[in-house]
Amino acid sequence: MNKCEFVGRLTADVVLKETSNGTVYGLFALAVDRCFKKEGQPRADFPRIIVWWRQVEILSQYTQKGDPLSTVCRVPTRDYEKEGIKHYVTEFVLEEFGFIGRKHDKIEAQTASQERAYTETTSPTLEPTEEQCGFEVSPEEMFPYPD
Numbered sequence: 535m536n537k538c539e540f541v542g543r544l545t546a547d548v549v550l551k552e553t554s555n556g557t558v559y560g561l562f563a564l565a566v567d568r569c570f571k572k573e574g575q576p577r578a579d580f581p582r583i584i585v586w587w588r589q590v591e592i593l594s595q596y597t598q599k600g601d602p603l604s605t606v607c608r609v610p611t612r613d614y615e616k617e618g619i620k621h622y623v624t625e626f627v628l629e630e631f632g633f634i635g636r637k638h639d640k641i642e643a644q645t646a647s648q649e650r651a652y653t654e655t656t657s658p659t660l661e662p663t664e665e666q667c668g669f670e671v672s673p674e675e676m677f678p679y680p681d
Contacts, residue, residue, distance in 0.1 A: 536608045538626060540581055541634070542566035544601050548585070548594045560590035564603060583607060585628040593631065602634035 542564035549561045561584060568577040583605060585593060597603065607626040614621055 536610075537629075538607045538609050540564050540566050540583075540605045540607070540626075542578075542603065544597055544599050544603060545580060546599050548590065548597065550590065550594055557586070558590055560585040560594060562593070564605065581607075581626050583626045583628050589628060589631065596633070604632040604634055606630040 545563040545565050547562075550558060551561065552558050561582065563580045563582045565578045565580055568579060593603075606629050608629055609624060609626060611622065611624045613623065
């Protein structure tokens with residue numbers, strides 16, 4: 535099963551991008567605490583996550599930097615060639631998410647019903663096909679965050 539779960543806080547607002555075909559997608563990173571500390575300081579990892587379709591609209595509208603979020607992602611890998619060098623990329627693609635905290639209780643109920651209605655009428659895949667995008671998205675475009 536290709537599934538990865540994270541619970542953390544948004545490190546910044548969701549960054550909205552658009553493919554050449556006009557498909558909107560988003561990028562964000564989560565600050566995810568580790569189980570251990572180094573010299574008394576909390577440690578964290580910062581997975582970068584790609585989000586497509588209706589989910590990007592909901593997240594960009596109802597979240598902001600610092601908000602807690604629960605995510606379920608799949609982890610596809612791909613490769614591309616640039617200047618004769620083959621690069622390998624591992625990505626986290628959002629499949630499900632949940633708001634955390636009382637602030638989001640009403641929003642989650644509202645968006646769940648909107649999501650059901652949207653899925654029933656459109657039933658898109660979670661990630662556009664190459665034909666829908668019209669191009670391959672490079673890692674530089676996907677992740678505007680510094681390493």
